[in-house]
Amino acid sequence: MKRSERLIVLTRMLVEHPGVSHGLNDFSRVVGGAKSTLSEDLALIRQVLDEQGLGRIQTLTGAGGGVTYIPALEVQDIEEKIQELCQELSSPRRILPGDFIYMADILYSPVWAWDIGRIFAEYFRPHQPEFVLTMETKGIPLATMTARALNCPLLIIRRAHHVTEGPAVSINYISGSSRNIDSMSLPRRALPTGARVVLVDDFMKAGGTARGMLDLMQEFQARVQGIGVVMATADPAEKLVEDYLSLLTLGGLEDRRVDIRPSENGPPGSGVSKGG
């Protein structure tokens, strides 16, 4: 295969499977070529993607090592995407009876879900999470994409224990806004004891669901490395969880004007801090 052809195939193989480690043998089986040639090709791919801010190529040497495409985002890209999301969600057409904001089309769009998932992944990646968790239902598509961007398994916490999932750990929690007592459940075998996890959801008001997820994680002795939500309400300012990342803050709805603004988070790496 010619060099130009190899570069196309290698880039396709890497980008199609973000976070997945490929050995040089995997590549040479498809494109042929000596390992030294392949290494040069991969070095060029790494350099070009790096220069253009189009993701990182990570190379680990030794046993279990390999070459991995990390779908990293530049700080500027993150800011632009959050700004765009903000504008999209601020449309008065989204206001529903009861002053809710219709978000499902954004949360369920594969393009938006991938963008949001990559943003969460950018914040969480330094903590090397092993699992991405969400509570059913609306956060699942973006949790799926967060899991894809981190190449971690996704786990879905259910509202009830389902017999088709085997023995489970269930807890009760107080839904912060409605003050109802609800339950949440995760199969015992889904999560090994002591794992590093991140929690992802679409929306946070009082933080009752997130608090419940933290409590459930204690039962698995999981180390929670971060909580991410797309949007949190400004009120109440004190949530039932202390540290979380929200991309957007919802100030309120007044006279059919929607007050949504980007939360005051630092860039990824500055610590996942409380939205403001």
Add this chain to the structure above:
Amino acid sequence: MKRSERLIVLTRMLVEHPGVSHGLNDFSRVVGGAKSTLSEDLALIRQVLDEQGLGRIQTLTGAGGGVTYIPALEVQDIEEKIQELCQELSSPRRILPGDFIYMADILYSPVWAWDIGRIFAEYFRPHQPEFVLTMETKGIPLATMTARALNCPLLIIRRAHHVTEGPAVSINYISGSSRNIDSMSLPRRALPTGARVVLVDDFMKAGGTARGMLDLMQEFQARVQGIGVVMATADPAEKLVEDYLSLLTLGGLEDRRVDIRPSENGPPGSGVSKGG
């Protein structure tokens, strides 16, 4: 930018966003170069991916046209992946109390979900669906990936009507296996009248859920182009829906031996037919 560098950037842009149409201007903004040069580069990418069975590049000319990466799979890849899935799910370690099979780790793995989503997309793509629908909860990750592979919006049917989603259409249906009467609900504004849709789920036994989804789709005058499930039981042979695609057929569990086999579907394009 040099040709080798352009090929890397163009391949990355296309593969990162499957199903998304890019104009030549989008490309030239990043890599520069005359349109004729870009067209040559894209022709090479198309040719190489085609020869290697690594996806298709689709070019539509005229207004609204553009260049799109289709994450297509070869028939042989589909057969291999289904075979691998079959082996993975046949492990006796998966048998749960009550003779259920634990599948969540596969259904929620981003790599498996992307593979399964691409397979469904390959079958459904000729019907040009506009929406991918699933019923909460376990099918959502793979429905998300099917939607990504087709670049369609995902819609999630809920078990109950939620006030945060606005006015909704709800129906009652009889769950085929438990004979319970349950309800399912989809926001009115989620789906325009008369749209082409495909339905995706993880599992089918009697087909009651799928039947309910078909009935709900009638309320939206939707044209259902296909139903896809990962696994269907051999018994009952007569389901409550006539045409569906199942990747695997579950014969039964006997003496802790799991009888799962690839369903007898033709290759994509031969018609989405009943699993056997």
